[in-house]
Amino acid sequence: MAKVLMKGNEAIGEAAIRAGCLNYFAYPITPQSEVAEYLSKRLPEVGGTFLQGESEVAVGYMIFGASGAGERVMTTSSSPGISLMSEALSYIAAAHCPAVFVNIVRGGPGLGGILPSQGDYFQATKGGGHGDYHLLVLAPDGVQEAVEMTMQAFTLAEKYRNPVMVMGDGMIGQMMEPVEFPDDLKTEPTNKDAWATNGMSTRKSKTPNLVKSLFLDSAELNRNNLDLKAKYEQMKKEDVQYELYNADGDYQILIASYGTMSRVCRTAIDMLKAEGIEAAMFRPKTLFPFPEKQVYDAAVKDSCKCVISIEMSMGQMVEDVQRCVMGKKPVEFYGECGGEIPSPEKIIEIVKELIG
Amino acid sequence: MGKTFSKPEALTDNHTHYCPGCTHGIVHRLVAEAIDELGIRENTVGIAPVGCAVLAYNYIDCDFQEAAHGRAPAMATGIKRVRPDLMVFTYQGDGDLASIGMGEIIHAANRGEKITVIFINNAIYGMTGGQMAPTTMPGQRATTAPAGRDAAQTGMPIRMANLMSEIVTPGYVTRQAVLKPQMVNKCKKAIKKAFEYQVANTCFSFVEVISTCPTNWGMTPIDSLKWAEETLLPYYELGDYKTPEEA
Ligand SMILES: Cc1ncc(C[n+]2csc(CCOP(=O)(O)OP(=O)(O)O)c2C)c(N)n1
Ligand code: SF4
Ligand SMILES: [Mg+2]
Numbered sequence: 001m002a003k004v005l006m007k008g009n010e011a012i013g014e015a016a017i018r019a020g021c022l023n024y025f026a027y028p029i030t031p032q033s034e035v036a037e038y039l040s041k042r043l044p045e046v047g048g049t050f051l052q053g054e055s056e057v058a059v060g061y062m063i064f065g066a067s068g069a070g071e072r073v074m075t076t077s078s079s080p081g082i083s084l085m086s087e088a089l090s091y092i093a094a095a096h097c098p099a100v101f102v103n104i105v106r107g108g109p110g111l112g113g114i115l116p117s118q119g120d121y122f123q124a125t126k127g128g129g130h131g132d133y134h135l136l137v138l139a140p141d142g143v144q145e146a147v148e149m150t151m152q153a154f155t156l157a158e159k160y161r162n163p164v165m166v167m168g169d170g171m172i173g174q175m176m177e178p179v180e181f182p183d184d185l186k187t188e189p190t191n192k193d194a195w196a197t198n199g200m201s202t203r204k205s206k207t208p209n210l211v212k213s214l215f216l217d218s219a220e221l222n223r224n225n226l227d228l229k230a231k232y233e234q235m236k237k238e239d240v241q242y243e244l245y246n247a248d249g250d251y252q253i254l255i256a257s258y259g260t261m262s263r264v265c266r267t268a269i270d271m272l273k274a275e276g277i278e279a280a281m282f283r284p285k286t287l288f289p290f291p292e293k294q295v296y297d298a299a300v301k302d303s304c305k306c307v308i309s310i311e312m313s314m315g316q317m318v319e320d321v322q323r324c325v326m327g328k329k330p331v332e333f334y335g336e337c338g339g340e341i342p343s344p345e346k347i348i349e350i351v352k353e354l355i356g
Numbered sequence: 357m358g359k360t361f362s363k364p365e366a367l368t369d370n371h372t373h374y375c376p377g378c379t380h381g382i383v384h385r386l387v388a389e390a391i392d393e394l395g396i397r398e399n400t401v402g403i404a405p406v407g408c409a410v411l412a413y414n415y416i417d418c419d420f421q422e423a424a425h426g427r428a429p430a431m432a433t434g435i436k437r438v439r440p441d442l443m444v445f446t447y448q449g450d451g452d453l454a455s456i457g458m459g460e461i462i463h464a465a466n467r468g469e470k471i472t473v474i475f476i477n478n479a480i481y482g483m484t485g486g487q488m489a490p491t492t493m494p495g496q497r498a499t500t501a502p503a504g505r506d507a508a509q510t511g512m513p514i515r516m517a518n519l520m521s522e523i524v525t526p527g528y529v530t531r532q533a534v535l536k537p538q539m540v541n542k543c544k545k546a547i548k549k550a551f552e553y554q555v556a557n558t559c560f561s562f563v564e565v566i567s568t569c570p571t572n573w574g575m576t577p578i579d580s581l582k583w584a585e586e587t588l589l590p591y592y593e594l595g596d597y598k599t600p601e602e603a
Binding site: 023025049051053054055057058059060061062063064065066067068069071073087088091095197198199200201206208209210211212213214 | 404428433435
């Protein structure tokens with residue numbers, strides 16, 4: 001298929017349609033409102049459902065309802081909106097429902113700003129809402145991956161019956177890049193007769209289905225948590241995604257970075273190489289499940305003196321990197337916030353300092 | 357001799373967890389009867405609230421989803437929009453609908469969602485132990501208003517049916533009660549009508565039901581019915597507040 005030039009936010013909207021998701025609910029927020037604008041036009045063309053909800057709180061439950069009824073559904077938002085949706089995310093995860101949430105992250109905390117940031121890593125990977133649950137979190141590094149991951153998000157959400165988050169940032173949402181759309185996703189959500197509230201008349205079994213998260217009996221609630229945990233363990237085994245860059249030879253330093261930040265790091269690594277300095281990059285594409293073993297293996301390589309996590313935050317993913325490297329190598333951090341993005345020159349300067 | 361009274365098909369055999377004299381059970385039965393009479397059980401999805409009726413799915417025998425506190429109308433919107441062929445109803449208390457969920461109910465009504473809302477106004481937070489609700493009467497004691505509701509501090513009780521009737525989008529809005537057999541019969545008709553509007557894809561429908569909570573009112577079931585009639589009904593007037601025909 002030929003490449004088309006598209007803005008990230010619009011490409012994400014189109015990707016959802018190509019993934020067979022014809023249901024979208026959202027509330028406007030910069031820097032991702034173009035997804036809603038695009039889909040408000042496109043979805044009616046393909047017989048889909050578009051609704052602008054009254055708040056992100058309500059949208060979270062529109063998604064929960066639609067997903068509980070067994071239909072493919074997506075919302076997109078940005079950081080403050082995701083905070084409001086976090087209640088619903090906890091309930092959706094607890095009730096084992098598949099749904100896709102896109103977070104085009106902006107700077108925080110509070111109202112923060114509207115420029116790109118990676119400040120929602122903790123929120124996305126460690127909870128956000130209450131209770132023991134996880135989202136499966138995909139982190140694209142550009143418009144092409146945003147498209148691929150949005151489409152893949154539906155398959156993964158349905159595989160695990162768990163909410164999946166595509167976490168980009170304002171840069172990915174706003175920039176235009178050539179993209180090639182993968183083949184349309186032809187599969188239908190499977191097995192929904194076993195659990196979804198799709199109406200008894202459509203099912204063979206005439207027992208009502210129940211989508212719920214309340215378990216007043218402690219043993220039953222423990223059971224539900226164990227079921228969730230089993231899914232997260234399966235994700236760790238089967239769906240970890242990552243990239244290693246310039247990691248075949250002997251590198252002196254391992255840079256951990258993801259999303260937009262990884263593109264700057266890639267440039268810095270190329271520039272360092274031209275100067276004869278070898279730096280490698282570890283880029284998680286799934287932030288949860290985190291590629292634990294892969295970052296460890298890359299860090300413990302003999303030639304590697306240290307690891308540095310470079311982020312558009314004040315240090316969030318670095319905690320996972322430290323956890324996984326288990327003290328085998330020093331783990332450093334550098335980050336900038338609020339829409340400031342560490343430049344290749346800055347990265348080069350820090351790398352040179354660290355490797356002496 | 358033929359049977360004159362039997363359990364609706366849409367009610368399960370489970371014993372309810374409701375307190376003796378609580379009117380939640382009566383309203384469950386009315387909903388179940390309406391569902392049976394319209395023959396929609398296999399196409400219906402109920403939304404359970406957070407409140408004493410959170411386990412409504414143990415008693416009403418159709419597909420159910422359980423919402424978070426107050427969010428049932430948003431959840432119902434999500435289902436109805438993606439599956440307009442399903443009949444979707446919410447069953448919510450006054451804390452759920454008139455306090456934490458005020459935004460969701462108003463906007464669902466204003467969009468004219470083709471859903472049915474059964475709103476149980478018992479003037480108290482039942483499930484959490486008798487705290488003040490937005491519907492609690494002035495002077496009525498609650499565990500968070502031990503001297504009785506002070507309207508100067510907390511405002512006057514919210515009259516949801518009145519408020520909903522101000523919404524310009526066509527809808528069916530009525531206030532009923534289940535304090536006496538005649539009232540129960542009228543309430544049944546209203547609930548059925550509310551579902552009929554949905555079946556015909558006409559409009560949003562909303563049935564407020566003046567109910568009792570003997571446990572948290574600290575009264576016997578009989579005294580509760582009497583108190584509700586004397587105290588609640590003059591303030592919460594019964595009747596239709598809006599019909600789609602008049603729009
Ligand atoms: C977000 C959230 N806040 C608070 C609660 C606690 N809570 C559970 S039920 C309830 C009030 C229920 O009262 P009402 O809606 O009037 O229903 P009733 O029990 O009287 O039928 C509250 C405050 C909760 N479950 N979730
Ligand atoms: S606490 Fe009140 S509302 Fe709840 S079941 Fe008992 S009587 Fe009914
Ligand atoms: Mg109540």
